[in-house]
Amino acid sequence: MLELIALKTFEKVAKEGGILAAAKQMNTVQSNVTTRIQRLEEELGTKLFSRKGRGLELTRPGVILLEYAEQILQLERQAGVAVRLADKGAAEIKIGAMESFTATHLPQLLGALRECCPKLRPQVTATTTAELLRAVLEHHLDCAFVGGPIDHPDLVTIDVMVQELVLVKPGSVTPADNLVLFREGCVYRKKALQWARDYQDNRYGLSELGTLEGILGCVAQGLGVTLMPRNVVELSIYRDSLLFEYLPEDVSIVPTQFIRHRSTPRLQVIESLFDSLRWLPDRAVNQS
Numbered sequence: 613m614l615e616l617i618a619l620k621t622f623e624k625v626a627k628e629g630g631i632l633a634a635a636k637q638m639n640t641v642q643s644n645v646t647t648r649i650q651r652l653e654e655e656l657g658t659k660l661f662s663r664k665g666r667g668l669e670l671t672r673p674g675v676i677l678l679e680y681a682e683q684i685l686q687l688e689r690q691a692g693v694a695v696r697l698a699d700k701g702a703a704e705i706k707i708g709a710m711e712s713f714t715a716t717h718l719p720q721l722l723g724a725l726r727e728c729c730p731k732l733r734p735q736v737t738a739t740t741t742a743e744l745l746r747a748v749l750e751h752h753l754d755c756a757f758v759g760g761p762i763d764h765p766d767l768v769t770i771d772v773m774v775q776e777l778v779l780v781k782p783g784s785v786t787p788a789d790n791l792v793l794f795r796e797g798c799v800y801r802k803k804a805l806q807w808a809r810d811y812q813d814n815r816y817g818l819s820e821l822g823t824l825e826g827i828l829g830c831v832a833q834g835l836g837v838t839l840m841p842r843n844v845v846e847l848s849i850y851r852d853s854l855l856f857e858y859l860p861e862d863v864s865i866v867p868t869q870f871i872r873h874r875s876t877p878r879l880q881v882i883e884s885l886f887d888s889l890r891w892l893p894d895r896a897v898n899q900s
Contacts, residue, residue: 790836
């Protein structure tokens with residue numbers, strides 16, 4: 613019988629193209645990955661990988677197994693979601709959000725949700741839109757609030773609100789020619805780079821930080837400028853040390869969208885989360 617851990621390891625090696633990369637992704641040692649693949653090949657009586665340079669590539673039997681492994685693992689993830697979201701006792705839900713949404717809107721949303729689901733146990737992950745998309749698609753998160761627009765066949769999306777990005781500068785010093793941004797995968801970073809390319813001839817350098825207040829604090833000290841939602845700037849502890857300027861609409865307008873996997877069961881706690889979105893300003897109701 614094929615074990616789930618063996619299939620998960622096989623899938624990870626196939627997607628990462630090597631034992632070392634898969635081991636890092638799975639937080640284990642190379643020998644564990646190698647052993648699982650060897651046992652899987654012995655059980656199936658065939659080679660699943662062949663050498664290609666320093667990496668591995670799938671054999672024909674490996675390609676066939678990967679197709680089935682992905683289906684089996686998706687069913688396993690869906691079963692876990694269905695059980696966790698079952699409408700009984702204390703419900704658990706894994707929610708992801710951009711850091712800006714986490715800081716400015718998620719606390720009130722969770723408060724509204726707890727009123728209708730007192731036994732709810734939310735687990736919150738704040739990261740970039742790209743990482744949130746991947747986590748929802750791989751069923752590591754039940755749902756997420758991301759920067760849009762998002763159009764993916766495996767996702768259901770709800771337009772939640774529209775954020776207005778502004779150019780943020782220090783209030784009392786001349787800023788360096790530097791963009792202070794989140795890491796790759798942030799939709800605001802993408803917009804900032806678009807602005808620098810289309811309106812500033814790419815004259816800016818780049819600094820990456822991991823938190824909202826870290827970015828705004830460095831901007832306040834003159835490290836550079838950034839693009840950030842206007843309401844985030846207005847609520848920041850550094851607001852008195854910052855100035856902002858309005859931007860062209862093609863740069864400034866960013867929709868915030870709620871996403872879930874199309875195959876995730878819409879059970880009671882998810883429905884309650886949808887209902888709790890009503891308090892958000894400018895909430896749209898379009899679904900795709």
